[in-house]
Amino acid sequence: MRVLDDIDEKIDKATKLLQGGIKEESLGHKDKAKEYYFAAYRLMLEAANASPPDLKKKRLDQCNIILSAYQRVNENRTAPAEEKTSDRISEGEALLEEIGLEKPEIPKVTFEDVAGLDDVKNEILGKIVYPMKFKELSQEYNIQFGGGMLLYGPPGTGKTFIVKAIANEVRARFINVNPASLYSQWFGMFEKNISKLFRAAALLSPSIIFFDEIDALVPKRDTSNSDAAKRGVAQLLNEVGGINSQKNKNLFIIAATNNPWEIDEAMLRPGRFDIKIYVPPPDIIARKKIFELNMAKVKQAGNIDYNLLAQQTEGYSGADIEFICKKASQNVFMEAVKSGKQRQVETRDLLDVIGSIKPSIDADLLSKYREFAGF
Ligand SMILES: Nc1ncnc2c1ncn2[C@@H]1O[C@H](COP(=O)(O)OP(=O)(O)OP(=O)(O)O)[C@@H](O)[C@H]1O
Ligand SMILES: [Mg+2]
Structure with a gap:
């Protein structure tokens, strides 16, 4: 039975490696994903070759699935190839x-x-x-x-x-x-x-x-x-x-x-x-990230205190934050056009906009969702 144990162990490991690959791929870590997929493929292939005929085919099919995942990452495709249809x-x-x-x-x-x-x-x-x-x-x-x-x-x-x-x-x-x-x-x-x-x-x-x-x-x-x-x-x-x-x-x-x-x-x-x-409103960490993601699109962004912005925007939605970033950038742009002097968008520009608009999510609204969800 030693051989069979060995096969099971390999399949087990191959499965874990495959899951690792899926995870890395979903995180955008292509090189890591490739390593995982390749290792999973090799182990699964060894297991398939050592398997009795009735199981061999099924396991070879699995090898092919893993291989296509490897190839997909290798060719920098994000998903199964599109058919010509x-x-x-x-x-x-x-x-x-x-x-x-x-x-x-x-x-x-x-x-x-x-x-x-x-x-x-x-x-x-x-x-x-x-x-x-x-x-x-x-x-x-x-x-x-x-x-x-x-x-x-x-x-x-x-x-x-x-x-x-x-x-x-x-x-x-x-x-x-x-x-x-x-x-x-x-x-x-x-x-x-x-x-x-x-x-x-x-x-x-x-x-x-x-x-x-x-x-x-x-x-x-x-x-x-x-x-x-x-x-x-x-x-x-x-x-x-x-x-x-x-x-x-x-x-x-x-x-x-x-x-x-x-x-x-x-x-x-x-x-x-x-x-x-x-789908809940963004928490403080997510709000910080949404500010960062939006301001990353602005070349003239200064040294911005994202932690402070995140603290000041409880109740603001992702869409609100996107608006705040756009509006602040627009304001500074207008100022630059009028004054002929260019300057960067600063924390205070964003805070000004935050002060001028209301958050779109309040406690009453949240409690309605809580009631619906039963929590
Ligand atoms: N979690 C988030 N991460 C990054 N951006 C976000 C997030 N939430 C919202 N946004 C930004 O806000 C914009 C609006 O979000 P979206 O349209 O998906 O909201 P929605 O939940 O569908 O709203 P509605 O219920 O009004 O249709 C997005 O295009 C995106 O730029
Ligand atoms: Mg929507």
């Missing part, structure tokens, strides 16, 4: 155009651009990103992935932003369904358009359908009185349920809202949007 793509794009939606792209935002929200990121990595990147492997571990995901929380906390980062991470097209842009065009055609939308998304896979402000799209049914609207919601629920029951999927459905208590409860039942994630 231009017909399928253009058909999907045409369908989206018919229902008034923009041509979807793979967003440029990455997880590194998202400050804080570590719990949210981990949940998303475990439930969407890794299972989608390492499909076969996730099946080996019986990881059930997918389910519609609902992100909820105060305005401007990075919900839309993080969904774009997910799409980037899994190289999926981001199909943005924003109810504001739909209402006029979808009037009376909701049911039909929903089915077109899901057909398009399948053609465009890997893709993410993102329902922004889902509360406006599927309000509690007692508040939406028309039969057509009710049928539309039923159709949406059907489609979501259908997608979620597919095992090997390349299509994700993510919704976001500021008002989770206003959504039709049927949406939140198991098999639908049953993964609910609270």
